[in-house]
Amino acid sequence: MTLAAASHGFLTPSGVEIAFLLVGLVTLGAAVVTVTTKQLVHAALWLVVALGGIAVEYLLLTAEFIAWVQVLIYVGSVVVLLLFGLMLTKAPIGRSPDADSGNRWAALLVALASAAVLVWVVVDAFRASWIDLDGAAQGSTEVSGRSLFQHWVLPFEALSVLLLAALVGAIVLSRRGGEDTPDGRAVPGNGHAAAPGAAASTGPDSARREGQR
Amino acid sequence: MSDTLAIVLRVLAVFVVFLVFPLVIGQTEHKVMAHMQGRLGPMYAGGFHGWAQLVADGVKFAQKEDIVPAGADRKIFQLAPAIALLPYLLVLIAIPVGPGNAVGQALDAGVFFVLAVMGVGVLGSLMAGWASANKFSLLGGLRTAAQLLAYELPMLLAAASVAMAAGTLSLPGILDAFHWWWVPWQIVGGLVFFTAGLAELQRPPFDMPVADSEIIFGAYTEYTGLRFALFLLAEYAGIVVLCALTAVLFLGGWHGPFGADGLGWLWMLLKTVVLAFVVIWLRVSYPRLREDQLQKLAWTCLIPLALAQIALTGVIKVVIS
Numbered sequence: 001m002t003l004a005a006a007s008h009g010f011l012t013p014s015g016v017e018i019a020f021l022l023v024g025l026v027t028l029g030a031a032v033v034t035v036t037t038k039q040l041v042h043a044a045l046w047l048v049v050a051l052g053g054i055a056v057e058y059l060l061l062t063a064e065f066i067a068w069v070q071v072l073i074y075v076g077s078v079v080v081l082l083l084f085g086l087m088l089t090k091a092p093i094g095r096s097p098d099a100d101s102g103n104r105w106a107a108l109l110v111a112l113a114s115a116a117v118l119v120w121v122v123v124d125a126f127r128a129s130w131i132d133l134d135g136a137a138q139g140s141t142e143v144s145g146r147s148l149f150q151h152w153v154l155p156f157e158a159l160s161v162l163l164l165a166a167l168v169g170a171i172v173l174s175r176r177g178g179e180d181t182p183d184g185r186a187v188p189g190n191g192h193a194a195a196p197g198a199a200a201s202t203g204p205d206s207a208r209r210e211g212q213r
Numbered sequence: 214m215s216d217t218l219a220i221v222l223r224v225l226a227v228f229v230v231f232l233v234f235p236l237v238i239g240q241t242e243h244k245v246m247a248h249m250q251g252r253l254g255p256m257y258a259g260g261f262h263g264w265a266q267l268v269a270d271g272v273k274f275a276q277k278e279d280i281v282p283a284g285a286d287r288k289i290f291q292l293a294p295a296i297a298l299l300p301y302l303l304v305l306i307a308i309p310v311g312p313g314n315a316v317g318q319a320l321d322a323g324v325f326f327v328l329a330v331m332g333v334g335v336l337g338s339l340m341a342g343w344a345s346a347n348k349f350s351l352l353g354g355l356r357t358a359a360q361l362l363a364y365e366l367p368m369l370l371a372a373a374s375v376a377m378a379a380g381t382l383s384l385p386g387i388l389d390a391f392h393w394w395w396v397p398w399q400i401v402g403g404l405v406f407f408t409a410g411l412a413e414l415q416r417p418p419f420d421m422p423v424a425d426s427e428i429i430f431g432a433y434t435e436y437t438g439l440r441f442a443l444f445l446l447a448e449y450a451g452i453v454v455l456c457a458l459t460a461v462l463f464l465g466g467w468h469g470p471f472g473a474d475g476l477g478w479l480w481m482l483l484k485t486v487v488l489a490f491v492v493i494w495l496r497v498s499y500p501r502l503r504e505d506q507l508q509k510l511a512w513t514c515l516i517p518l519a520l521a522q523i524a525l526t527g528v529i530k531v532v533i534s
Contacts, residue, residue, distance in 0.1 A: 045289065048336065052429055067384070068325035077333030077365060083339045084358035093286045093346050140321045141382045 020060045027053030044082050051075050063139025071122040223318070224306070231302050233450035236267045242449075242493045243267075249497045268387035270442075277438035284346035285435065293344060294436070294443035297337025300330045301450035308457045309385045311467045311478040316385055323384035324372050327458060328365075331413065334447065335361045338415075338422070341444070353431020356422040356504060357415065363511035364412040364419075370519035371406035374526045375399055375462045388466045396464060398529065402522040403463030405515050407488070410455040414448060416492060418499035421507055456488035457481070464488075495533070 030049035037043050051074040058067035101107070148156055240255075243266060247254025259265025281287055304327045309316035320326050335357060342354020376382050378399065379390040396403075412419035415431075423431035433444050460466055464484050467477030502510065 041286075041289075041324065045340065059419075064320070065322045065325065068322050068329045071327060072329035072332060072369075075336070076329055077362070080332075080335060080358050080361055083343070084362070087339075087343060087351060087355050087358070091343060093284065190279065211369070 016060055020057060023053055023056050027057065038097065038100075039093075040089075040096055041083070041086055041093075042090055046088060048075055048079050048083070051079065058139070061139065063144070065141040065144045104154065172205060176192060227305050228302070230453075231305050231450060234453045235446055238452055238489050238493075239267050239445075239449050240264065241489070242263045242496075245490065245493045246497050249494070263394050264516055274439055274442035279438045279440060280435075282346055282435050286344040286346070289340050289344040290435075291440070293337045293341035294440045295337070296340060296445050297309055297334050298447040298450065300334040301447060303330050304454050305450075305457075307384060308454070309388060309466060310457075310481045311386075319383060319385050321521070322382045324376050324387070324462075327384070327454075328372060331451075331454065332365060332395070333360065334451070335413070337444075337447070338432045341436065345432070345435040347435050349428040349430075350432050350434050352428045353422045353434070356428075357432060359504070360412055360415065360419065360422060360507060363508050364409040364515070367405050367511060367515035367519045368409035368413065370516065370523060371402040372462060372520070374402040374522045376521065377526050377530060388461060388468065390466055391465045393465070393468070399463050399522070399526070401518055402444060402526075403459060405519045406463065406521065407455070407459050409511070409515055410459065411492065411495070413506070414451040414455060416448070416452070418502050419494040419507060420501055421504050424501060450494050452489055453485070456485045456492065459488055460484035 009033040027050050030046045030053060034043050034046040037046065051070065055067045055075070058064075058070060149167055244254045244262070255263030255266035257263055258269040281290055285492045305325050306318050307316065307320050307326050309319070338357040339354050342350045342352075342357065345351075375387060375395075378395060379387040381387060383389065415422050423433065428434070431440060436444060460481060465480075467486070469476070469480035
């Protein structure tokens, strides 16, 4: 990246910049449809378009590695998980009028606030720096790996601890009703003794949550 | 100009491979399965040992009426076969077939590209399963999703082991770094990768999502005509991609005991075909795994094996460097 903002004008965009803007518009549109459509599964599929659009944006910024990871993790796994969860519910074909939540204004507020924070952070971090798209790829695997494991290794490790905590938490939550699973089998090695009534009430619920996970 | 021509030629070559190889494997499956079961298989279409059977099948599929069930989600139902098929075409572009520059398009993060795009294909099955408005289809879609979630991880871990050994994520780069002793070194990872790949393609013995004796044909139950043929084509294209990838990552691709410079592509072809034969062989010889057995195999067997392979790769890599 160079600090050569002076030589770049906003009024003489290059082809890549135009493509970036257009893909950005498509991504934004898909994201808006995702949250406004009344068809549940369509929302998940529009999410695929939005996440794929972000991957294309990464590609246009020469961050090839990040782009493929985006496809692998978000399109390939997160959306599949989401669809899996949706299929466990009724997931009706056609509109579901009761899909709207009463909290939509609060949700909009939170969304706008987090968007503002993110935009502010990005703008503050990069300001007028430009990526030279014509030179050597600056987002290649090697460059990303070096910067991740040399300069940013502490946040990386902190994140991995966070993910581990989430994983352990998920396992604990899904095993809580283990003594009283619907088919009556006890989960072996579960030393946690819940009150029988509580176990009975959380049994099917936690089984469903386990399924969605 | 010559650059443009070269790109067009490459894309065209990949496209021809994409159209021809799945058919060849499909025909081989017909014949190999038949002979393993003491039958003859197709004998009439085209004259010589029924070589044109799949062409005839294609013509038949094209003539059939394209039906969309009344209760189905029309657009998604019709879009699903394309989503299932196209990723495999994209993946083929990145697979190197010979030394030098014999690859559709060399990518810096090739391993990630192929695995990421292959994972997208499953969305087609999920869309088909949901949009058909059919209980069996929905069950098939559910099983597909559960299977993908279980088998994506060991596949990635096994591929990561090879990438660690080679020190690069690019597929041609991995082949350039290859030595013959990588085969025994990475053999466990290779087996995990191949098994997980079979499960991701829903090939027997992992064909629970399309188990015909239980849920008719899973997510594809409601499909007819060309769209159904596209799903079948996706399955066979998937076999080509999986076998070629296993050959590239774990068996040295175009490397061979001799003649690697001129005949590299022949070695690659040979390895791919042998692996495809194994895929067919497994279909004939193994019974279908039950859904819980399937999950258990992935989480308690394949993932620990893949992690052990990564540990082994790391240790040996440190020792020899």
